[in-house]
Amino acid sequence: MFQQPHLKIENGKDPLASTKRKKSKKIVTKEEMFYHSMLLPGMIFLIIFTFVPMFGVIMAFQDYVPAKGIRASEFVGFEHFKYMFSLPDIGKLFRNTIVIAIGKIVLGSLLAIVFAILLNEVRLKLLKKSIQTIVYLPHFLSWVVLASVVVNMFSLDGTINQILAFFGIDKLNFLGSNKLFQPLLIGTDVWKEFGYNSIVYLAALTAIDPGLHEAASIDGANWWKRIWNITLPGMLPIILLLAVLSLPNVLNAGFDQVYNLYSPMVYESGDILDTYVYRVGLMGREYSFGTAVGLFKSVIGIILIISANNAAKKYTDRKLF
Amino acid sequence: MIENKSFSARFGRLTIYAIVIFLALTCLLPLWNIVAISFSGGDAVASNKVGLTPINTTFEAYKMIMEDSQFWRSFGISIQRVILSLVINMVLIVTMAYPLSKTKREFRGRGIYMNLLIFAMLFNGGMIPTYLVVKNLDMLNTIWALVLPGAVQVFSIILVMNFFIGVPKSLEEAAIMDGANPLQVLIKVYIPISMPALATVALFSIVGNWNDFFSGLIYMTKVTNYPLMTYIQSLTISIEEMLKAGATSSDLANAGEVSNKNLNAAKIVVSCVPLLLIYPMLQKYFITGIVVGSVKE
């Protein structure tokens, strides 16, 4: 349920002013007591399981050795960060990570939104329900399993190339070409997640008042006009919200997928931050380095979210959270 | 709904159905392939010959799973985990989203809580410190280690909070005039209206808890305590990794017996069955918001 565009305060007067309570002068009003106590149990959990372990972040600044523990491990300051930025391929790692992540976020959301809108138009209830269930299933298959399916389809002898051959197009080396590997990653991930991602958008769609659609078609609006003027604006708050919430993921290009599909032939376009950290971890138990990279991602994430939130406030007059 | 019966409308409708069905098929086929593999004989699978129909149909893989008592023990643990988590998650989501949906004027601490939540969503101490906390609370090898650390789902809270913000103030005011306190307003007004949002986050909770295998790996020290996905993952060893790590010949031979694709496929099919049942059950909550139109302006 979102504030529909036409619910506005008229004549500069708040029509509900007379029913509002006077602002209490107490330190905490009765309502606020309720609010605080409603938040309390959750906050306790957060403190115990999220805030307390945060002391571990210090591992990012140490040369952590499990046998020494956090107390006795040597403090090395920003060494891990310096090391990360001095890696010969760090530029490529970042570029790959960001390109793949953004591709997935943008195209993934797009397909999920379009699919939600289209599916919403399906009237046959049984068909709609079964399709909904089917498309959300790939989300549950791990990439370990899906990788073999993808390889089967996209290898030089695979189904896709066979279809291309039928149309007289040359074989494409999806898994081995640095030009095609990123699109392959993005495309297959979008396919895997669009069904699951569309769930939220479908929920948003059901919240749009069907009366609006009726009124519009009485006024002679065709399908496209209705989508453009009613559906999309109605979904806009959720779309924006999800877009902003996925910003911190701009550095999470999807370890499981890349790890199971890549090979040295495509390290150049496919190696991302996480796969690199994983391989470093295999050589020596580099918990510190992993923590440092994780910390770096979190910091970038929070900067992005706060900026986006402030931008949203500036342009739409309403903060997202 | 007034339906436009003109040709272009029909054609448009047909295209929509076609696109949607096509997309659904692309999702269905790989799954069908996996089901076919699970019913096929091992050697055919190993040579990648299985397409959409099983070759050398056999129930061998499913038989092995049915007889594996640990598989069912883990299944039970996962179910227990999902139910406990669902209850705790939903209660916390709803009770936390509501105060946060109030404006700064109505609830003066809102900003701090919101900032703390965002911070908690993005930062965490990492595997080792979280493990130490769980261990010091004596939760290792208990169901709580799988449930409590994930009790607060910030993403879902933000989602529901946004839905709550959209609920017309007039409904709330009406309830307050009838003498309801915030808790009662929440239960009687907000929750019924937000069913689609609540169904969505309930689904996220169920799915997230069912799928997570990593918690089981660190908090459960014995295989008997593993939840289902952790157990399946521990069985899906890759020969490739064993080779790289250096394994003996008998290790490899024994591993080869269970890492075959058809057994793995069967395990995946069985673990997906609950998911196939859950979504249809929740779909009835994704109804159009009929209540919205009932408020007189």
Added chain:
Amino acid sequence: MKYKTFCKRAALGLMATSLTLSLAACMDNSSSGDSVTEDGKTIITMGRVTAANSKLPEGDTYENNAYTRLVEEKLDAKIVDQFEAEGDDYNRQVALAIASGELPDMMRVDSREELKELVENDLIADLTEVYDKNASDFIKEVYGTYDNRTLEDATFDEKLMAIPGTIGDSAPNIVWIRKDWMDTLGIKLDADGDRQITLDELESTAKAFVDNDPGSTGNPVGIPFASWLNAGDYGGSGMNMTSIAGVFNAHPRMWLEDSKGNIVNGSTTEETKQALGVMADWFKKGIIDPQFGTRTWDDIMALVTNGQTGIVTGPWHIPDWGLSTVRGMDKNAEFAAYAIEGENGKVNVFHNNPTGQFIVVRKDYEHPELAIKILNLFYDEILNADDLQKDYPEIYKYGELAVDGSTRPFNIEVYKSTNIIDEYKYIQEAVEGKISMEDIPTAGLKIDAKSVMAYQNDPEGAGTSEWAKYHSRMLGMSMIDKFSNEEQFNWTTPVFFGNTPTMEKKGANLLKLEEEDFIKIVTGNKPLDYFDTFVANWKKQGGDEIAAEIKEELANK
């Protein structure tokens, strides 16, 4: 901001912080709680490495099986598992246990670096005395067959800090070729019967297979290789180029000492360049899998299974787990095994790291001698039992069921370095009728011998595992036996196994560079001389640093 709201916010903030800090302070590393005895028996808590398919009979678990019951019976000690996990998960559990300060009484540690860490932080017990006093003569003999190098690896400052596991040599990297296809196409190899073929013979065979498609698949691919091309030892050398490298006496990834005393990594030598040259040449000629570099392991195995390729490189035991599916698909399939002859007429191989994993005992455990006693029990007493079936019936049964070795309390191997040859001798003599079944000591070997004989009696009707055992024992093991006895092996000994600080930092990157560049050279993406650029980059990006560190470590020994 109003003063009151500010106070409120500050108060909340302080409360949250102090609560957080006080909880954090509560988390110190507690020592392990309960210690010993329970109805008279000593408790040993253990970290156990498990495997996915243990094949334990119904009712038995890792904590309670024939082996643990034996320990209870003979040593009056009950094993309680503190954690059980496999592979990477096990290493993670070890790190978590160490981080929380609660080590089990005994556990396996997989690398020398981890062991060093435990030693340097005084977390494990000194086993020198208990070993000298309690280890049986046979055990000492076993370690002796490696010149005590394994014990040295577990020794720090003249103190033995762990029980080392052993890894015998399993060279060479054998080339397995479809014999039935050779017969169909009339190809004859190894005229002098010394089980070695030349590179040219391999090349022409591969070409014949690709040209004639004896597997009738319509899509023959040539020799498949794994994208990483080289491994750390022969046991893991499936689909590797190790045998080709050996022709030029090249040993990629091994740390060697050259004639001038410099520390050199085998991947950067001229000999490796030559080997890559051969591979690149073959790729151009079309006798190497055109999709080399992107195929997953499973796909490569699929190629072998469905008949698109008939040549595979791998260790002696690859038929047991890698080639058996071929037989499943095609009853006529059989493989011939060859080593590739080096330029010097012999088979050039390297010794692998003789030390496997380590069993450690935590620092203040009251009964460290129990560790040595378990060692004696499993790697001497049971191994050398006169009549295993009578004296240890449960354990004998496990052998028949092929129960996984990980179910033993210590998941390590402690065998003489000649183990493969010793085992082969039993099998060979039984097959030739020189000894009877009863003379074979273990159930496992008995099964091997029986399987071989069953296959030899009826090749077509025999089962898959008999087919596999025939290949791995009579073609694989026998080759090792033959080459050892006739001194056909030309051994190189690497000077260093393990990690150095720079290797932990930059090793992953160097490996990435090697894998990428080797593939580029083989597939023709870059010319052979690009190898020199690779070497220069490799050295600059950490190779030289690591070589220097290794030199220093060796000097300090």
